[in-house]
Amino acid sequence: MSRNVRILRCAPEDVFEVLGDGWLFPSWVVGASRMREVDASWPRVGSRLHHSFGVWPLLINDATLVEEYDPPRRMVMRARGWPIGEARVTLDIKQRGESTVVRIQEEAVAGPGRFVPAPLLDLGLHWRNEETLHRLAYLAEGRAEAQSRATTAEHEMGSDEASTS
Numbered sequence: 001m002s003r004n005v006r007i008l009r010c011a012p013e014d015v016f017e018v019l020g021d022g023w024l025f026p027s028w029v030v031g032a033s034r035m036r037e038v039d040a041s042w043p044r045v046g047s048r049l050h051h052s053f054g055v056w057p058l059l060i061n062d063a064t065l066v067e068e069y070d071p072p073r074r075m076v077m078r079a080r081g082w083p084i085g086e087a088r089v090t091l092d093i094k095q096r097g098e099s100t101v102v103r104i105q106e107e108a109v110a111g112p113g114r115f116v117p118a119p120l121l122d123l124g125l126h127w128r129n130e131e132t133l134h135r136l137a138y139l140a141e142g143r144a145e146a147q148s149r150a151t152t153a154e155h156e157m158g159s160d161e162a163s164t165s
Contacts, residue, residue, distance in 0.1 A: 002125035012072035085111020
């Protein structure tokens, strides 16, 4: 089982805004190359993302299912990637002061991936999930910064209007 941790400069809610937008999945998940469909109920339990992984012309169409969704604390998904197999991906998110700690844990639960020796599997997953958290941080922190700038601009406009009245 592979585990990675990253500290993000944003609130847990900012992370869940990214997780809640299924169309962003290939933007932060390493290996996901495109989205084909997002269930209307995403990210509720039982909903699916229909995605592809790999590179053209070797694309494999598959899906990821939400097993648990508890914003702003936790999300568990079952990611399919046949013929490799299936993995359970758990994201635990905790506020720490002004920052947020995100832990991703991935384990093979079905298919041939279960039979790969753990140290070998963890080596590849660790690198992949390190980059996945890096990308998730860019999106969540970027959204938080954009919202902060928009809020500041609104306050400044309100102050300007008040001073001219």
